[in-house]
Amino acid sequence: xxxxxxxxxxxxxxxxxxxxxxxxxxxxxxxxxxxxxxxxxxxxxxxxxxxxxxxxxxxxxxxxxxxxxxxxxxxxxxxxxxxxxxxxxxxxxxxxxxxxxxxxxxxxxxxxxxxxxxxxxxxxxxxxxxxxxxxxxxxxxxxxxxxxxxxxxxxxxxxxxxxxxxxxxxxxxxxxxxxxxxxxxxxxxxxxxxxxxxxxxxxxxxxxxxxxxxxxxxxxxxxxxxxxxxxxxxxxxxxxxxxxxxxxxxxxxxxxxxxxxxxxxxxxxxxxxxxxxxxxxxxxxxxxxxxxxxxxxxxxxxxxxxxxxxxxxxxxxxxxxxxxxxxxxxxxxxxxxxxxxxxxxxxxxxxxxxxxxxxxxxxxxxxxxxxxxxxxxxxxxxxxxxxxxxxxxxxxxxxxxxxxxxxxxxxxxxxxxxxxxxxxxxxxxxxxxxxxxxxxxxxxxxxxxxxxxxxxxxxxxxxxxxxxxxxxxxxxxxxxxxxxxxxxxxxxxxxxxxxxxxxxxxxxxxxxxxxxxxxxxxxxxxxxxxxxxxxxxxxxxxxxxxxxxxxxxxxxxx
Amino acid sequence: xxxxxxxxxxxxxxxxxxxxxxxxxxxxxxxxxxxxxxxxxxxxxxxxxxxxxxxxxxxxxxxxxxxxxxxxxxxxxxxxxxxxxxxxxxxxxxxxxxxxxxxxxxxxxxxxxxxxxxxxxxxxxxxxxxxxxxxxxxxxxxxxxxxxxxxxxxxxxxxxxxxxxxxxxxxxxxxxxxxxxxxx
Numbered sequence: 232x233x234x235x236x237x238x239x240x241x242x243x244x245x246x247x248x249x250x251x252x253x254x255x256x257x258x259x260x261x262x263x264x265x266x267x268x269x270x271x272x273x274x275x276x277x278x279x280x281x282x283x284x285x286x287x288x289x290x291x292x293x294x295x296x297x298x299x300x301x302x303x304x305x306x307x308x309x310x311x312x313x314x315x316x317x318x319x320x321x322x323x324x325x326x327x328x329x330x331x332x333x334x335x336x337x338x339x340x341x342x343x344x345x346x347x348x349x350x351x352x353x354x355x356x357x358x359x360x361x362x363x364x365x366x367x368x369x370x371x372x373x374x375x376x377x378x379x380x381x382x383x384x385x386x387x388x389x390x391x392x393x394x395x396x397x398x399x400x401x402x403x404x405x406x407x408x409x410x411x412x413x414x415x416x417x418x419x420x421x422x423x424x425x426x427x428x429x430x431x432x433x434x435x436x437x438x439x440x441x442x443x444x445x446x447x448x449x450x451x452x453x454x455x456x457x458x459x460x461x462x463x464x465x466x467x468x469x470x471x472x473x474x475x476x477x478x479x480x481x482x483x484x485x486x487x488x489x490x491x492x493x494x495x496x497x498x499x500x501x502x503x504x505x506x507x508x509x510x511x512x513x514x515x516x517x518x519x520x521x522x523x524x525x526x527x528x529x530x531x532x533x534x535x536x537x538x539x540x541x542x543x544x545x546x547x548x549x550x551x552x553x554x555x556x557x558x559x560x561x562x563x564x565x566x567x568x569x570x571x572x573x574x575x576x577x578x579x580x581x582x583x584x585x586x587x588x589x590x591x592x593x594x595x596x597x598x599x600x601x602x603x604x605x606x607x608x609x610x611x612x613x614x615x616x617x618x619x620x621x622x623x624x625x626x627x628x629x630x631x632x633x634x635x636x637x638x639x640x641x642x643x644x645x646x647x648x649x650x651x652x653x654x655x656x657x658x659x660x661x662x663x664x665x666x667x668x669x670x671x672x673x674x675x676x677x678x679x680x681x682x683x684x685x686x687x688x689x690x691x692x693x694x695x696x697x698x699x700x701x702x703x704x705x706x707x708x709x710x711x712x713x714x715x716x717x718x719x720x721x722x723x724x725x726x727x728x729x730x731x732x733x734x735x736x737x738x739x740x741x742x743x744x745x746x747x748x749x750x751x752x753x754x755x756x757x758x759x760x761x762x763x764x765x766x767x768x769x770x771x772x773x774x775x776x777x778x779x780x781x782x783x784x785x786x787x788x789x
Numbered sequence: 790x791x792x793x794x795x796x797x798x799x800x801x802x803x804x805x806x807x808x809x810x811x812x813x814x815x816x817x818x819x820x821x822x823x824x825x826x827x828x829x830x831x832x833x834x835x836x837x838x839x840x841x842x843x844x845x846x847x848x849x850x851x852x853x854x855x856x857x858x859x860x861x862x863x864x865x866x867x868x869x870x871x872x873x874x875x876x877x878x879x880x881x882x883x884x885x886x887x888x889x890x891x892x893x894x895x896x897x898x899x900x901x902x903x904x905x906x907x908x909x910x911x912x913x914x915x916x917x918x919x920x921x922x923x924x925x926x927x928x929x930x931x932x933x934x935x936x937x938x939x940x941x942x943x944x945x946x947x948x949x950x951x952x953x954x955x956x957x958x959x960x961x962x963x964x965x966x967x968x969x970x971x972x973x
Contacts (some may be wrong), residue, residue: 270943282953284945284972289823290872291864291940297873298821312823320820415960456955573839587973623968627912627931635939638970662973707833 238264238487238524240786241509243494243539246344248753248769249530250476251387252386253776257483257527261784263524264487265480266511266529269492271340272317274473278463280313284594288313305335306717313462316349317341327662327675334676336534336678341460342490343472345720346766350441350460351469351589353393353612354763355384355404359600363760367608370562370653371404372782373758374730374739377404383771385429391470391770392446393439394454402571403413403523403595403763409443411436412454412588417576417617417641422592424702432597437614440470440767449475458587469589470576491515495671497527497543498747499552505691506749508780512669526789530773534563534659537725538674541661549663553726553745556733560660560725562653563678564760567611568646569712570688572695574704576617576641591616592685594645594698596762599689607686608652611762613695615645641705647691648719651684651761659725678716688714704742724753741776748789754777798873828863829870838901839885847849847934848906853948856938858884864929864937884915884926891920945972 239261242252247626255266271277301311303321310318319340328334339345339676355447358377365372382402388407396411414422414436422434441454451467451474460469465475480486491514495785498508498521508521529536537560544551553559591614598610619641624634657679661672688711696709717723729735732744737756745747753771754765761768797873832840847863855869856862869878888911892900896907896967938944945951951972 284951285940286944286945286954289825290867291936293872294876295872296875302821315820320801323820359944412958413960418960456958457953504813542823574809581874581964582961583967583971584960586952586958588958628909628917629849632848632851636948636970638964638967686802753903 233517233684238262238522240264240528240780241266241522241524242528242530244529244531244535244753245342245472246339246342246530246753247346247349247470247472247766248479248773249344249528250346251430251773252750252752252777253480253486253488253762254476255774256781257480257485259781261486261781262487263404263480264489264524266489266494266509266522267338267342267344268321268493268514269344269490271488272341272343272463272473272487274467274471275465276462277323278465279487281315281459281465282457283313283462295304295386299779301548305716306338306715307335309337309720312457317343317461318475324667325665325673325675328578329613329675329677332677332679333679333715334714336674336676336722337363337717337720338532338535344478346471347463347473347765349762351460352593352764353395353406353438353470354406354533355406356761356763356768357402358382358403359402360367360759360761360763363499364611364653369608369759370655371727371729371731371734371758374735380614380768380771380775383775384767386476387767387770387774391440391475392442392444392451393440393767396436398433398435400433400595402600406438406767408438411589412439412441412443414592415577415584415617416582417643418509418592419573419619419646420579421643421704422575422700425594425698428701429597429698433595435520435593435595436763437588437593439590441468441589446549449478454589456588458538458589460589463714464480466592493669494531494539495542495669496539497529497749498701499543501545501552504642504746506746520662523546526784527750528750528773528777530750530753533723533725533757534674534676535573536751536753536755537659538661538671538753540726541659541674542671553695553736553743555745556727556735558727558734558736561655561658561782562724562758563659563676563722563726564651564653564757565678566719566721566760567649567651567684567688567691567714567760569714570611570691570695570710571644571646571706571712572692572699572709573642573644574707575705576700577602580638588616590614592645598687598694605681605690607690609683609689609762610686611647611649611687613644613645613647613691617643644697645694645695647688648721648762648764649684649687649691650760651680653724653727653759656680672714676716678770680714682728687702721754721760723757723760723765726751726755727758728756740779741772742780747783750776750780751753790903814860822853824867824871828867831870835899835901836882837862837866839889839899840881842901842908843888843912843930844937846905846912847931848858849939853929854943857933859938859941859943861934861937861941864941865933868933868937879935880922880925881933884920884930887920887922887926888912888915939972 256460336546376757594613596610624639662675916926
């Protein structure tokens with residue numbers, strides 16, 4: 232990079248949040264450098280398995296166990312040969328935890344981050360989500376409420392395209408929707424049965440960042456129902472940095488994008504209370520460089536942003552500049568996960584599905600919406616779908632082969648995502664006795680689920696099976712697997728937003744209490760996590776923070 | 790001197806200024822690649838011949854090609870050699886040996902030389918647990934054949950119908966219009 236290059240802002244990370252920061256800041260006239268530790272992936276041309284069938288994918292698309300164990304152990308079933316190019320190699324990039332409290336830290340290895348491989352379920356938070364900490368005296372209060380974010384939800388939804396159905400539920404506000412992916416005949420049957428058996432509970436269309444109408448102005452085509460999203464989509468049918476925010480930022484002519492750049496720490500002037508530079512190592516040459524700008528947006532993904540902040544410390548000190556109050560790295564959360572229930576839906580055998588939707592249906596949270604006498608706080612929702620698999624005759628030979636030419640019954644499966652509470656002693660820190668290949672102390676996790684989360688998982692299993700049974704499903708099965716924190720890949724918190732600089736890291740504008748020119752808009756900002764998928768909220772909060780930051784810059788405050 | 794040790798001693802001599810790049814060079818080994826060429830050899834020629842014959846008995850040629858045409862034997866060797874999800878080698882080896890032993894006892898020839906009907910009888914004995922290690926062998930072998938077949942090009946595009954770009958979704962598509970069920 233030429234020494235004459237000058238930037239108004241540096242965006243660290245290029246995933247859901249970083250991409251939005253780059254788009255907003257460049258469109259508002261700033262010259263922006265966006266850096267990512269991962270390798271470059273261009274839209275379309277760098278999706279090697281887009282449009283490929285199973286026989287064209289190494290190992291037929293199932294990750295060999297030895298490779299998963301040696302090199303992709305945090306992924307624990309997530310990575311497949313078709314998505315391996317987008318994920319980090321855990322062996323080469325270790326992290327640390329205490330043995331009893333394992334953490335599965337799933338990390339991408341590419342520009343675009345997890346926006347290429349995310350689940351794409353997109354929900355607004357509700358008023359109750361923002362109020363819960365204060366009402367219950369749990370953790371710290373959010374300094375914002377639903378109304379602060381609502382216009383920004385609308386802003387990002389209109390841009391990215393979110394498909395879903397209007398429901399007018401106070402506990403799950405509607406987005407600016409494109410038409411939903413329709414329910415199939417079995418799901419419609421289940422909706423009617425479930426909602427009449429359980430008044431107040433709902434089964435609704437999935438809310439997805441997969442678009443159901445073209446966006447020609449963004450060169451994006453509506454979803455083609457391939458259900459191969461996580462390999463990258465050349466149609467641009469779901470939100471990713473590559474398909475949506477990167478083209479917008481590039482179109483301004485004010486974006487510089489640098490891949491393969493590992494940010495190790497921020498340089499900081501304690502007297503001025505300003506970030507003065509971003510130190511990065513070129514992953515290919517090992518060259519170290521410090522780049523300066525008036526403002527920094529830290530969007531490296533929640534835990535990586537904490538890693539960078541914790542490693543931003545005076546020479547000779549193990550304590551971060553940003554660790555002034557003890558809040559940094561504490562109250563790390565993940566959604567509860569690993570509860571699933573299934574059952575056969577009787578009848579409708581004269582229908583099958585044509586095409587493959589990217590998502591099915593959702594049972595929104597129904598627990599603790601009103602005062603309820605339950606042994607846990609907060610709630611959970613279920614994501615699911617009904618479909619028909621080939622029947623599975625016993626034996627072998629011609630009778631089996633031809634028997635497998637029939638469809639089996641409709642089978643419905645759903646799994647729970649639930650809210651984890653913020654515990655100050657669920658934390659990440661640096662392990663100064665172990666370093667990575669760039670000389671940075673490893674990030675160490677000390678995070679575990681507590682009684683509230685375990686009881687919630689038990690309740691989700693019990694209620695899930697009860698709902699399917701009472702709705703009239705047969706062969707109902709359910710399970711509650713061991714859940715290692717991190718596995719929901721919704722790890723959040725550690726640099727929470729709050730009213731009080733003594734107990735939080737960020738103010739209500741995502742601006743660091745300790746540095747007016749530092750904004751953190753990824754999952755690290757979260758003071759609680761709701762039970763809904765978080766990415767849409769990161770987008771809205773990033774756009775909101777960028778707007779504030781540029782106004783402050785124009786006013787000369789930054 | 791081992792390259793790794795050589796680099797480590799250079800770090801020792803030159804000190805910390807170039808620590809990061811050299812540390813990386815030492816630690817770096819490229820991402821492993823999944824073998825998509827010929828499988829790592831797992832079977833003896835005789836075992837391979839028997840696996841080939843038995844896989845075709847599990848999923849035979851009919852109005853569509855069978856397991857051999859779909860490359861199932863090679864898939865099984867890949868799975869046991871370098872694509873394993875779980876290691877089932879011992880189960881497969883023992884089952885093949887038990888089938889061969891029974892074939893020699895019953896028919897006076899190794900199973901690969903037995904007729905199709907005799908091979909079916911041997912597989913049925915294994916399925917019903919009437920051979921030592923037969924039931925676990927049958928279950929594992931059958932699943933390998935099924936997975937290998939229905940993830941092959943023939944399985945996906947000839948035995949079933951593949952929609953690479955469906956374009957639309959119909960959640961109440963008449964079963965009567967389905968000629969071959971859709972590959973997922």
